[in-house]
Amino acid sequence: MNILLLTSLLAVQSCPRIIFGARILAIEPCGSKSHWQYMKSILDLLAVRHHVTVITPLLTNNRENYTEIDASQVLPIYPLMGAMEMIEQYGSVMNILPPWPKRSHERDICDAFYEFEPIRDLLNRGADGRYDVIMLEPFYSPCLSYLAHKMRVPEIYVIPSSMITMESMLFGTEPNPSYVPHLLYNGAVMDGFMQRLTNVALFAYVKIVVWLTNVRMMYREPRPYDIAGIRHNPSLVFINTHFITESPRPFPVKMIQIGGIHLQPPKVLPEDILEFIENSPHGVIYFTFGSVSSMATLPKHILQTFIEVFAQVPQRVLWKYDGEISDLPKNIMTRKWFPQRDILLHPKVKLFISHGGISGVYEAVDAGVPVLGFPLFYDQPRNVINLVDAGMALSMDLLTVNKIEFLKNINKLLNDKKFSIRAKIVSKHFKDRPLPPSEMVNYWFEYVLRHNGASHLNSKAFNLTWYQYFLLDIITVVVILLVIFAYLTFILFRWFQYYTLKLYKLNQSHITVKK
DSSP: OHHHHHHHHHHHHHSOOOOOOOEEEEEOOOBOHHHHHHHHHHHHHHTTTSEEEEEESSOOOOBTTEEEEEOTTTSOBOOOEEHHHHHHHHSSHHHHSOSSOSSOHHHHHHHHHHHSHHHHHHHHHOSSSSOSEEEEOOSSOGGGHHHHHHHTOOEEEEESSSOOGGGGGGGTOOOOTTTSOOTTOSOSOOOSHHHHHHHHHHHHHHHHHHHHHHHHHHHHSOOGGGOTTOSSOOSEEEEOOOTTTSOOOOOOTTEEEOTTTTOOOOOOOOHHHHHHHHTOTTOEEEEOOOSSEESTTSOHHHHHHHHHHHHHSSSEEEEEOSSOOSSOOTTEEEESOOOHHHHHTSTTEEEEEEOOOHHHHHHHHHHTOOEEEOOOSTTHHHHHHHHHHTTSEEEOOGGGOOHHHHHHHHHHHHHOHHHHHHHHHHHHHHHOOSSOHHHHHHHHHHHHHHTTTOGGGSOGGGGSOHHHHTTHHHHHHHHHHHHHHHHHHHHHHHHHHHHHHHHHHHHHHHHHHHO
């Protein structure tokens, strides 16, 4: 007994010190359910050990160690949008990042945020020790970093998608566009010259537009939060990615991949849904376009295509649909909401038809279910293509969908065993981790607190200017030296040629005189 007690004490002493009761101020500036789901998954985990106060436009409920501050008056809430409207507004890079916007939406959000009474109160207090760390999503702007700067506390970024490529250099790493696809690039692998050229052009366009927008706003309408040196310098970054659903690439030490953090143990399905699934002898197809896009606004010919194709398959279909449809085939069940995670984990679910949102992608990968993707905008094309590249998915264009191709792809995914086999293999890779995401969040969060912001994790790239980072000063010196060397070589050659010719002529003249 004494030996067991001694062993336990030694084990505790050898472990890093566990911190309880840290005071966290979290800021979720994006009123999108998918973004909030990711942030809330992290906050729920941290609230077990620490005190969390979150400023958010999307409220849930207060509880022990967890308090919400309603920011819906200053931070926008994104309503349910039609799928076609989303494609029209955000389906291209030019729409997401116009080359010369009349007014910066980012600027308006930042101004409203710093006029928000709880934030003004915090700024007036300054470094009063009210909070130990600030956790935020840099969705609109790094302007939110000004708050941590004024309060003199570490900040942690929470990024719900893959790396925001336009900001990655400011975290101490610049992705190589020769093999790392941009977040807005509609592909996973660049296997040809034109693909790489397109990716490089996309990198350049986004960088130039963001830089011009920031410069224009900072000089025309300067704000206190424009102070140089405080933008994008977090102690830690929790990023919603994983090498299975994202092409492997270099990451800084302080960028922690926690893809799938929102995944919870399965719950019991509602009786009507469970009965519908289990009484399907050929399995089930689950169909959804997520929480931010409305299927009820789809054109009639697209809806009719879906209905007619589903009527031809032997499987039953669970269709998340936010409107009313009459005269549906008997094999289709519609609901405005389904417990997606629990449905995908049911062994009778054979196919997931999705828009490619990252949360649903991880749920499908974790469950080992093949995917038919209809990506709409932003990172969704890239998410779907990553699954296609992994061999567990096919991708289609919603605007050009037709019954023949749609039915063909459904049958291919259901009947060709290679897709389900690859889905199971990808799932096995996804689950095989040294630590689950929840433990990684707890460890690294408390690591930052234990080491007072963990500035030693910062890349040495932060000490370099942009031209030093890209070795332009070294390249310039080398080029100058090469030019000088080439010039001296040329002068030496001319000198040698001149004196050789002179000597030759002198010899010739001596020969002539002798004759």
